[in-house]
Amino acid sequence: MATAEAHRSSTGKYIVVYVCILAIAALQFVIAYSNLDGSQMLARMLVLATIEAALAVLFFMHLWMENRGLLWFVVILTGFVIFAMQYSWTDSFRLLNGVPWAK
């Protein structure tokens, strides 16, 4: 009985998260048709995509229910790697004019 109830509750939670993810995706599609410049649109899209990804990681991948140590391990390690890239990839501007195939 308890197992069946827990199963129903987790199914309900999955569907709520699923609907939230699709709603955020729909919001991105609406933003895509707005008259924002490239960098403003990129910032808004990234924020929404990060919220979608957080929902998927926490509830679809069950990180929320795992050991808290694992949660912080994943968040800190991934966050560090991605933010560290900001220091090296700015050089990618050079690709616009610096290599033969850019023209």
Place this chain on the structure above:
Amino acid sequence: MSHADLTLEGYSAAIMPPAFSIPAKKMAMWLFIIADSATFAACLVAYGYLRVADAHWPRPFHSITNVAIMTVILVTSSLTMLFGIDAAKAGDKAKAVRWTMITAAGGILFALLHIREWLGLIDEGMRLFQNPWGSALFGASFFSITGLHLLHVTGGVIALIVVGIRYKGGRYNSDDLEITGLYWHFVDLVWMFVVPLVYLLNLSH
């Protein structure tokens, strides 16, 4: 051999609890996901800089219908994967296999739509290092990011089918299905970044 000797000699698995109290196979999948996140982040961050820096970046996408359908299919396949894992944890093997195969079918449908879209763009003249619309880097970044993702989807579909069949045959258990599910959710998660950055930012108004 004493308990202390075993620990000193590295036979820790029998004595020490696993890292973060999760099975080693699951931990390995999380480490793979972290490493793969870095790979995709490298591609997407570099692409983001190039996209924003070029005012004449190509905007070849006329409609959002195809990408919207692909998004719904992939997110729905994540949901069906969860139903499969729940059924496996509850011991309902037939239901777990059915949901896993539905998930794989979603992946196949996604891949077919993706390939159809690629062929449409190639027909319009888009190549790896040239296209009729502007910056030559557009083709390289589009094909490398979406191609890498498509490769992951293909690998995921194969993994789902193999693990599903072996789970049905009793060689794998519900933990193995859950670990494959982690990978599948990751593929879905990456798509959540690919859609806005690669497709929606390049929509022709």
